[in-house]
Amino acid sequence: MVKIGIMGLTGCSGCQCEILNCKDALYKLLGKVEFCYFPLAQDNNSFEEFDILFVEGSVTTDLDEEKVKKGRKVSKILVAIGSCACYGGVQAQRNDEVTLEEMLKEVYGTTEFPVNVSKPKAVSEIVKVDYELPGCPLDKKQFVYAVAFLLNGVKPFFPKIPVCHECKLSETECLTLKGIPCQGPISYAGCGAPCTSAGVGCQGCRGDCDFPNYEEMISILKEEGLSTKDAANFIKVFRGKQAQERLSEIFSKGVLNEKRG
Structure with a gap:
């Protein structure tokens, strides 16, 4: 049984919701794969070993970084899903204009937080990413195609035409x-x-x-x-x-x- 994980970092969970909208495809997958980790959709989750790990969201806290590094370590294939995971997303659009302290002060009125925060980063800036499925949210058809390709040992390929x-x-x-x-x-x-x-x-x-x-x-x-x-x-x-x-x-x-x- 192929073990699949779906992880969320800093983001809106919209890409994970799009995956849940693939109802018919998910039903068919359940007989061939095991969703070991998908906190948005299930209560029982295991974070030990994945054949394929899908990651949504940007890396914005030390907890995000720790989580994605562990995910990379225990997964054979890691796929970044959505523009936040692929590029840093909307929250990274001003990374080159202002300091982190200025961002925090403007939005939250303070620079003091219970966790260490950083400027939003794409997943590939922290760990090796095997494939990317961008979009805000990702296109659910491409998610289904990518899973089908990977289950059959085929490298997902989507032409980058305009x-x-x-x-x-x-x-x-x-x-x-x-x-x-x-x-x-x-x-x-x-x-x-x-x-x-x-x-x-x-x-x-x-x-x-x-x-x-x-x-x-x-x-x-x-x-x-x-x-x-x-x-x-x-x-x-x-x-x-x-x-x-x-x-x-x-x-x-x-x-x-x-x-x-």
Whole structure:
């Protein structure tokens, strides 16, 4: 029996809820796998050995770090699920702008906590991650596919094409041409583009597609009325360290007319 664990760190548990929404698939899995650890869904949990461990949430406390390090040690395959685990998530969007003390003081009014806290980090910044399933929340179909692949000894593979590709397939009118800020050209598809089909610009919650052109994306967003700073902040919302490193490199080269900030 394949042993599976689903762990939550600092996050909203939305990705775990999406997994629970895979009702029919979960029923079929129960005959082939054992969910040894899934505190959100069951009372009896064992944290001793996993064939596959799925981890949701960013590493934000010493308890998170201790937990994920132990999980890595006792698991054969570790999969980061959701944008918090893959990139640091929304809570990491200002890591490069302010100190931890400033964050805590602004949000909580104090820097004193019963646990040691740190700036939110992606799971891969702490331990080796074998696969990533990004999204806010993750796409439940991709979760099911990933489990099916792994149970059959196949490496999960999802092409990192841009969201624009899915808009073309669904014949969704390009929002950029309508003047609506949209990150589709640089964002990783696989969600089915529900936001753009509803008339809302892609927020980039699944991170970068292959070879994202940040410079051109910022130029397009500026044409739609955003300042350079606002365009950069828009791109950073879900991407955490992934975007911060790229943006830092771009601004250090001075390739954009307006200075950041």
